Amino acid sequence: METIVLITGGSSGIGAATAVLLANSGMKVYAGSRRGTSPVTHKGIVPITLDVNDEEALKAAVDKIVAEEGRLDAVICNAGNGIYGPVEYTSEKDARAQFETCFFGSLKTIHACLPVFRAQGHGRIITITSVMAVLQLPFQVYYSSAKAALLALTEGLRMELKGTGIQCCSILPGDVATEFTQVRKNTAPDGTPYDARIRKNLQKIEKDELGGMKPEVIGKAVLKQLRKKKMSVRVIPRIDYKAVGLLTRILPESWKLALINSLYS
Ligand SMILES: NC(=O)c1ccc[n+]([C@@H]2O[C@H](COP(=O)([O-])OP(=O)(O)OC[C@H]3O[C@@H](n4cnc5c(N)ncnc54)[C@H](OP(=O)(O)O)[C@@H]3O)[C@@H](O)[C@H]2O)c1
Numbered sequence: 001m002e003t004i005v006l007i008t009g010g011s012s013g014i015g016a017a018t019a020v021l022l023a024n025s026g027m028k029v030y031a032g033s034r035r036g037t038s039p040v041t042h043k044g045i046v047p048i049t050l051d052v053n054d055e056e057a058l059k060a061a062v063d064k065i066v067a068e069e070g071r072l073d074a075v076i077c078n079a080g081n082g083i084y085g086p087v088e089y090t091s092e093k094d095a096r097a098q099f100e101t102c103f104f105g106s107l108k109t110i111h112a113c114l115p116v117f118r119a120q121g122h123g124r125i126i127t128i129t130s131v132m133a134v135l136q137l138p139f140q141v142y143y144s145s146a147k148a149a150l151l152a153l154t155e156g157l158r159m160e161l162k163g164t165g166i167q168c169c170s171i172l173p174g175d176v177a178t179e180f181t182q183v184r185k186n187t188a189p190d191g192t193p194y195d196a197r198i199r200k201n202l203q204k205i206e207k208d209e210l211g212g213m214k215p216e217v218i219g220k221a222v223l224k225q226l227r228k229k230k231m232s233v234r235v236i237p238r239i240d241y242k243a244v245g246l247l248t249r250i251l252p253e254s255w256k257l258a259l260i261n262s263l264y265s
Helices: 013-024 054-069 090-122 143-158 193-208 215-227 239-250 251-263
Strands: 004-008 030-032 044-047 075-079 123-128 166-171
Touching: 004 013, 004 054, 004 090, 013 044, 013 054, 013 215, 030 054, 044 054, 054 090, 075 090, 090 123, 090 143, 090 166, 123 143, 123 215, 143 166, 166 215, 193 251
Parallel strands: 004 030, 004 075, 030 044, 075 123, 123 166
Antiparallel strands: none
16 A cells, blocks of 8 residues: 655755655655645655644645545654854844744644544654754754754654554754755854854855765655654664764763864854
């Protein structure tokens, strides 16, 4: 039987590449985004217009899928964006907006799907977080915090849903070359005491992202989890980022922060 999947953030980057990989493997993918487009035309991909901050739009999308397919097997909470700037000079409004999309947007998406999953007795929830959920970088603290919160939500929910047939998994990408870098909002005004460090930091993160993994690497990790009988808890794609994830667990915190600070600011 065809697997029916809803992915948010399907109009570009990781979401678009994942939609293509899943559709090529025989799944039917509803790809939601504010643009409501897919960069490729594929009979297995149905673009849907939705904003993950809009509960009504999410519910309408899930209702449409269930009306057309009779079920929904999996949701990939991928929509997201980043802000950039020092904590001291970033407004609370900008910080809240970061959480709205990256944390509450995924929460709203999960809430829209859970009643269907529970009624069916099965469903898979995959959140796309980031290695920055476990490794905080200076000047991207709100992004890290929102992704850390989403990782905690995914893992807590996995425990709560034990025995329901609903599984949860988070995928933590490292640097991926997508529109994410261009779309990132800079919240730092010029002329703060951080200017020189911010310039060094921005150069490094933009170089790392633009030279980063192809989004298909993350799509393959999603596909692998959807095919597994029991999904993993956390997946960090690619060996070098896995090693980074391991280091965050074994290094003393003070060493870890000193190392990151020397590399990034
Ligand atoms: N690129 C990286 O290095 C990297 C690393 C780790 C994690 N990630 C995470 O991976 C996910 C995908 O990012 P990406 O790299 O593929 O960036 P991207 O190319 O900018 O894609 C972001 C996607 O999210 C959608 N989106 C943003 N806000 C939305 C909203 N309010 N409602 C619905 N859709 C929304 C965008 O579509 P519309 O603009 O059409 O709405 C777009 O399809 C994000 O959660 C990001 O945090 C990225």
